[in-house]
Amino acid sequence: MKRSTWASPYFIFLLLFVALPLILILVYAFQDNEGHFTFQHFVKFASESESINTFTYSIEIAVITTLLCLLLGYPAAWILSNKALNRSSVTIILFILPMWINMLVRTLATVALFDFMSLPLGEGALIFGMVYNFLPFMIYPIYNTMQKMDHSYEAAAQDLGATPSQVFRKVTLPLSMPGVSSGILMVFMPTISTFAIAELLTMNKVKLFGTTIQENINNGMWNYGSCLALIMLVIIGITMLYSDEQSAQDDEKGGLI
Amino acid sequence: MKKLLAQAYLWLLLILLYAPIIIIAIFSFTESKVLGNWTGFSTRLYQNLFSGGVNNSLISAIENTIFIAIVAATLSTMLGSVAAIGIHNMHGKNKKVISFLNDIPMLNPDIITGISLFILFVALGISQGYITVILAHITFCTPYVVLSVLPRLKQMNPNEYEAALDLGATPFQALRKVIMPEIKGGMISGWILSFTLSIDDFAVTLFTKGNEGLETLSTYIYADARKGGLTPELRALMTIIFVTVLVLLIIINVRTAKAQKKQAK
Numbered sequence: 001m002k003r004s005t006w007a008s009p010y011f012i013f014l015l016l017f018v019a020l021p022l023i024l025i026l027v028y029a030f031q032d033n034e035g036h037f038t039f040q041h042f043v044k045f046a047s048e049s050e051s052i053n054t055f056t057y058s059i060e061i062a063v064i065t066t067l068l069c070l071l072l073g074y075p076a077a078w079i080l081s082n083k084a085l086n087r088s089s090v091t092i093i094l095f096i097l098p099m100w101i102n103m104l105v106r107t108l109a110t111v112a113l114f115d116f117m118s119l120p121l122g123e124g125a126l127i128f129g130m131v132y133n134f135l136p137f138m139i140y141p142i143y144n145t146m147q148k149m150d151h152s153y154e155a156a157a158q159d160l161g162a163t164p165s166q167v168f169r170k171v172t173l174p175l176s177m178p179g180v181s182s183g184i185l186m187v188f189m190p191t192i193s194t195f196a197i198a199e200l201l202t203m204n205k206v207k208l209f210g211t212t213i214q215e216n217i218n219n220g221m222w223n224y225g226s227c228l229a230l231i232m233l234v235i236i237g238i239t240m241l242y243s244d245e246q247s248a249q250d251d252e253k254g255g256l257i
Numbered sequence: 258m259k260k261l262l263a264q265a266y267l268w269l270l271l272i273l274l275y276a277p278i279i280i281i282a283i284f285s286f287t288e289s290k291v292l293g294n295w296t297g298f299s300t301r302l303y304q305n306l307f308s309g310g311v312n313n314s315l316i317s318a319i320e321n322t323i324f325i326a327i328v329a330a331t332l333s334t335m336l337g338s339v340a341a342i343g344i345h346n347m348h349g350k351n352k353k354v355i356s357f358l359n360d361i362p363m364l365n366p367d368i369i370t371g372i373s374l375f376i377l378f379v380a381l382g383i384s385q386g387y388i389t390v391i392l393a394h395i396t397f398c399t400p401y402v403v404l405s406v407l408p409r410l411k412q413m414n415p416n417e418y419e420a421a422l423d424l425g426a427t428p429f430q431a432l433r434k435v436i437m438p439e440i441k442g443g444m445i446s447g448w449i450l451s452f453t454l455s456i457d458d459f460a461v462t463l464f465t466k467g468n469e470g471l472e473t474l475s476t477y478i479y480a481d482a483r484k485g486g487l488t489p490e491l492r493a494l495m496t497i498i499f500v501t502v503l504v505l506l507i508i509i510n511v512r513t514a515k516a517q518k519k520q521a522k
Contacts, residue, residue, distance in 0.1 A: 003418075007343025007355060010336055010399065014358040017396045021373030022361070024380055076270055085263040093510065094271055100502045101278070102457050104475050105495050108482055109277030116280055116293040132274065193366035196459065200482055210368050217372055217464070222379065229372050236366060 025233070028226035041227035051212065055231075058209035061198075062191040065130040066138075069187045070180070072131070073138035077179070078172075080139070081146035092143070099136045106133055107197045121203050129201040130191055137186040145179025146172075185243045189236055278499055285492040292492065302493035315488065318477035322456055325387070325473060329394035330451035336395065337402025338444050342436060344403065345410040359404075362397045370397055371464030378465065385467025393465040394455045401454065402447035409443040410436075442516060449509060453502070 032038040045051050079085045080092055098106065110129040114121055153175065157167045195210030209232065216225035280292070285303070289296040344355055362370060374393045378385055413436070421431040459475035466476060474494075481488055 003346040004343055004348075004351070007340045007347060010340030010343070010403075011355055011358075013336065013395075013399075014355065017374065017377070017392065018358055018361050021377040024376045025369075025373050028376060072270065076267060079263040079267055082263075085260050086267065091267055091271070093506070095274070097503060097506060098274055098278075100453065100457070100506055101499060102459065102475060104459050104478055104482075105498060106277065108478065108487065109281050109495070111482075112281055112284075112292050112487075113277040132277070135270075135274065189366060193368045195368060196463075196479055213368060213372065217375065222376060225372065226376065229369055232366070233369055236364075236369075240364065 022233075025226045025229050028223050029230040030227075031223055033223065041224045044224065045227060045231065051228075054207050054212050055209050057206075058192060059235075061126065061130065061208065062188055064127060065134060065191045066184055066188045068127070068131045069135050069138040070184065073135055073183065074142060074176075074180070077139045077142035077146055078176075080143050081149075095136055095139050095143075097136075099140070103133060104196060104200075107200050111200055121201060122205060123202065125201045126198055126206055129197060130194070133197065134187045134191060137190070138183040141182040141186060142176060142179035145176050145182075149175050181243045185239060188239060192235060193232060278495075281492050282496045282499065285496045288489070290489055292487075302490050306490050306493050306497075314472065315477060315490065318472045318474050319494075321387075321471065322474040325390055325394060326452050326455035329391050329398055329455045330448050332391070333395050333398035333402050333451045334444055334448045337399040337447060338406050338440060340399070341403045341406035341410060341440070341443075342432075345407060359400045363400050367458070367460030368464075371461040374461065375464040384469075385465055386469055386471055389465045389467065390462055390471065390473070393461050394451075394458065397458070397461060398451035398454050401450045402444070405447040405450065406440050406443040409440040413439045442512070446509065446512065449505065453505060 029041060030037055030039070032040060045055075076095070080095065107129055110125065110132055111121065114125050114128075119125070149172075153171050154167050157171045158164075162170065193210050194208060195214045198206055198208040199211055209228070213225055213228045213232065216222075216228060284292050284295070286298055286300065287295050288299045288301045340355075344352060344359075347355065365373075371393070374389070374396065375385075378389050383389060417435050417439075418431050421435045422428070426434065456474070458473075459479065462473050463476050463479070466472070472480070478487075478491060481491065
């Protein structure tokens, strides 16, 4: 018996529980209630202003969250990886630790914080909660890239007369781009697909795309729900391809130096 | 001065990140029903949690969570380790296909994994409950087991297994005596990772648990929070979860640091 056949049980498992379910989403999305081929769900999605509004609003929230995480997280990752500014490894673990706490627990903790400070729940709480939930996912990949970076480039630039801000703009920033793009991916993808977080942080006042999908599936609208899930999958696929291309380009650039 | 500013920034962010958790931990030591209302130090919430002073559904949710996590982690570790040995010995296109499929559950958002499995179970007419939740958890845990066992196989001398067979060992004996000891570390890391992923899961469980009343801790908390107002005992529970994750994370970190040191030698 060849050892490569040992992967067969898992291969069958993957076909059944990973490939087949995704194929089913694709099939259901193009089927009406009688099982005939149709585009009606996509037409419904594109023609209802409510669904389009929810969709664009979700993307807006995801972009804002991602930008805020980048703005707050990049300096943090830079400081963490800079030996002159931070020597303690404990702070690094402290930044990574929240990644391992249940998202729901963290969300409810945010709700508790807002209640405790008697701040109203709503859009502000939603954005705070999202940033709070996903900031570690931005810091970690950027920190990782900066950690592996060859710091002699920075030293060389400095020796050749670059000012600190020039060193940052021309050397540090370009070299840290792979980390930035995977950080954006790790924040943008989950924020675009969240559902329960928004519901709890806004007392169900604000509806996100993920919530719409969940509601449709719960109400037995499987075909329309599958159509929405397929739209989400396409967006995620595009984001992933884009960031793959980014990192491939960065690798090429890295190779040229 | 620069260092002071940098440290101040880091700690400000950390305070922001931890403020919610710290508030919950502090108020887990008081009895008040409403969070933010300090009615004196008490460990009553913890006692209630362990002496059955809370309603049974919370206890059974905790039991379900642990049961599902143990079963899913164990089955994932078995399936994933055997698969990793197979994948390690594969070449070319087959290896690419299986590696691609293995990546999908890790990249897919939870909601997509949950919905796609829900639709699968509906389409196949399988009634949802423990079995579907466990199958779903195995689906998103096994890829991580594969990825933690594969590097160990790469480090191994490929001739050892052949030598065992030449010396008359059956393939099963060779697996147990030669391969197993080499990949044990990866299997343990894979199991711990699967266990934490399973306990942590919310979205996939929500879509695959059916409506026969099966609840895990996350879905229980979700239902509870939706009704408005958390059961006070959940504050104690969240604190315990936080400390447990902290300890597990430190164990994993120490293990990988040790493994890296070994490799460096």
